[in-house]
Amino acid sequence: MQVFFQHLVYGLSSGSVYALIALGYTMVYGVLGLINFAHSEVFMMGAYAGLYCALGLGYQPDTPFPLVNALVVLLFAMMAAAALGVTIERLAYRPVRHAPRLTPLITAIGVSLLLQNLGILFFSATPKPFPRIVAETVFHVGGVVVTNVKLVIFGVSIALMLGLQWFVFRTWTGKAMRATSVNPAAARLMGVNVNRVIGSTFALGSALAAAGGILFGLDQTTVSPQMGVMIGLKAFVAAVLGGIGNIPGAVIGGIVIGLAEEFTSGYLSSEYRDAITFVILIAVLLFRPQGLLGVVRQEKV
Amino acid sequence: MSEKALSIENLTVTYGGITAVKNISLHIMPGEIVTLIGANGAGKSSTLKAIMRLAKSTGEIQALGQSVIGKETHEIARMGVALVPEGRAIFGNLSVRENLELGAYVKREAEGMKKRFGEVVELFPRLGERMSQNAGTLSGGEQQMLAIGRAMMAEPRILLLDEPSLGLAPKLVMEIFAAVRAIAKKGLTILLVEQNTRLALETAQRAYVLVSGEIALSGNAAELRHDPRVKDAYLGDSAHA
Ligand SMILES: Nc1ncnc2c1ncn2[C@@H]1O[C@H](COP(=O)(O)OP(=O)(O)OP(=O)(O)O)[C@@H](O)[C@H]1O
Ligand SMILES: [Mg+2]
Numbered sequence: 001m002q003v004f005f006q007h008l009v010y011g012l013s014s015g016s017v018y019a020l021i022a023l024g025y026t027m028v029y030g031v032l033g034l035i036n037f038a039h040s041e042v043f044m045m046g047a048y049a050g051l052y053c054a055l056g057l058g059y060q061p062d063t064p065f066p067l068v069n070a071l072v073v074l075l076f077a078m079m080a081a082a083a084l085g086v087t088i089e090r091l092a093y094r095p096v097r098h099a100p101r102l103t104p105l106i107t108a109i110g111v112s113l114l115l116q117n118l119g120i121l122f123f124s125a126t127p128k129p130f131p132r133i134v135a136e137t138v139f140h141v142g143g144v145v146v147t148n149v150k151l152v153i154f155g156v157s158i159a160l161m162l163g164l165q166w167f168v169f170r171t172w173t174g175k176a177m178r179a180t181s182v183n184p185a186a187a188r189l190m191g192v193n194v195n196r197v198i199g200s201t202f203a204l205g206s207a208l209a210a211a212g213g214i215l216f217g218l219d220q221t222t223v224s225p226q227m228g229v230m231i232g233l234k235a236f237v238a239a240v241l242g243g244i245g246n247i248p249g250a251v252i253g254g255i256v257i258g259l260a261e262e263f264t265s266g267y268l269s270s271e272y273r274d275a276i277t278f279v280i281l282i283a284v285l286l287f288r289p290q291g292l293l294g295v296v297r298q299e300k301v
Numbered sequence: 302m303s304e305k306a307l308s309i310e311n312l313t314v315t316y317g318g319i320t321a322v323k324n325i326s327l328h329i330m331p332g333e334i335v336t337l338i339g340a341n342g343a344g345k346s347s348t349l350k351a352i353m354r355l356a357k358s359t360g361e362i363q364a365l366g367q368s369v370i371g372k373e374t375h376e377i378a379r380m381g382v383a384l385v386p387e388g389r390a391i392f393g394n395l396s397v398r399e400n401l402e403l404g405a406y407v408k409r410e411a412e413g414m415k416k417r418f419g420e421v422v423e424l425f426p427r428l429g430e431r432m433s434q435n436a437g438t439l440s441g442g443e444q445q446m447l448a449i450g451r452a453m454m455a456e457p458r459i460l461l462l463d464e465p466s467l468g469l470a471p472k473l474v475m476e477i478f479a480a481v482r483a484i485a486k487k488g489l490t491i492l493l494v495e496q497n498t499r500l501a502l503e504t505a506q507r508a509y510v511l512v513s514g515e516i517a518l519s520g521n522a523a524e525l526r527h528d529p530r531v532k533d534a535y536l537g538d539s540a541h542a
């Protein structure tokens with residue numbers, strides 16, 4: 001039982017990072033019908049933005065107010081990633097928005113490769129240690145090891161997801177996003193500036209990915225220009241599992257993938273850790289292609 | 302100079318090689334109900350889409366004294382022009398309330414959301430009973446009511462209606478048209494596209510008849526109702542051989 005709870009703690013924390021990244025895939029798919037393959041590199045760039053911010057400000061584990069410092073780094077990285085996401089949409093995706101489906105897809109893969117290589121160029125291909133902004137404290141709760149870092153990861157993810165929920169349901173921009181994802185032409189008729197909504201969606205999704213990047217860095221202690229490849233793929237599978245285009249679906253998908261991975265490596269073998277994600281992907285595509293919460297998309301006008 | 306609420310001069314709408322609307326001109330005075338009638342494929346929806354810049358066109362279109370050419374759809378909506386499109390285009394996965402709220406998107410910072418909800422419910426009491434229902438589960442008639450109600454939430458000055466009677470039972474058609482007349486009483490300018498020619502001519506003050514993308518006839522609606530050419534082609538009053 002102790003072992004079970006131990007895996008649960010780890011699974012929930014990595015799952016919530018997948019969920020944060022999955023949200024960006026799902027939101028962009030919702031408004032544009034595009035799978036933004038560059039999203040995993042926005043996650044990576046977000047982590048580096050946080051890394052350089054923390055180095056620049058000279059944060060050490062013993063710097064006073066570690067949680068405030070972590071928040072500063074988080075906000076900086078989120079803003080930098082939002083700017084990057086908006087730029088990618090503006091420069092790469094908007095010109096091909098009305099081109100046949102394959103064109104935006106290939107553009108997305110191109111942007112993804114470009115950003116990875118820019119990462120190697122500027123940050124070097126060698127993994128870098130992520131600054132220890134928060135000194136790790138270990139608690140034992142009934143024999144289960146819980147660290148403050150895991151708690152921060154879980155807490156920040158939940159807070160961001162609740163924030164997103166509030167944004168999407170309570171603000172006019174959020175409502176416009178939902179309207180655009182149901183029917184862009186009708187949204188235009190309501191006076192919605194669809195271009196601006198798409199920009200906001202990229203900004204928001206990218207900011208969440210950057211938060212995922214910071215949390216990943218805190219957890220795994222190193223970052224590299226290739227870190228987005230595997231994590232991004234898993235987050236993408238999470239979005240598909242939840243039902244791509246569906247926001248609560250992405251959260252559930254992320255948590256499920258995190259838990260599945262953790263329990264597989266705990267109870268079967270850690271060799272299957274990555275494989276389970278693809279088993280899930282294949283199962284979803286075969287048995288429930290619309291995902292857990294997805295509905296068969298209605299035709300757009 | 303333009304006291305007209307809406308004026309269209311030499312409008313041509315083409316899709317690739319197909320010309321859907323050929324060099325038509327029409328206008329509507331403030332507060333008028335004008336109907337545009339014609340058979341399937343005559344170019345009625347294309348005309349409405351051109352007004353909202355949802356279709357590429359040449360020629361001049363002015364709404365409320367401003368040219369819409371070069372503007373984007375959302376900007377025209379913000380000018381006070383609302384289109385209830387063919388097929389209704391409601392937001393299927395959202396609730397009735399959310400659909401209506403989005404109708405008021407252009408007014409989002411303004412006061413009076415409650416008042417506008419009240420007016421729509423007064424127009425369509427059925428919507429009031431279904432505020433939390435998923436709009437996609439509404440019946441066809443209710444969806445049409447929602448589409449019109451949603452357009453009214455923006456407090457538009459010009460309302461463009463594309464075949465509001467399409468696919469509805471006669472009783473519902475009557476209800477919808479009663480609402481259209483009630484809306485007109487508020488002083489809105491209405492361009493009504495219809496295939497239900499009889500009802501359209503009874504509701505409107507003036508009419509334009511579109512045949513293969515060109516205006517074949519126009520004039521006073523009451524007179525057109527008795528025009529033999531209209532009777533033959535659209536009212537089915539003539540004896541069939
Ligand atoms: N998006 C499009 N692409 C190509 N052709 C189109 C498009 N939309 C309309 N058309 C063509 O333009 C012509 C006019 O169509 P339009 O929809 O304006 O007719 P309508 O009068 O509204 O007909 P209905 O009463 O059936 O709705 C038709 O021949 C139609 O096939
Ligand atoms: Mg039509």
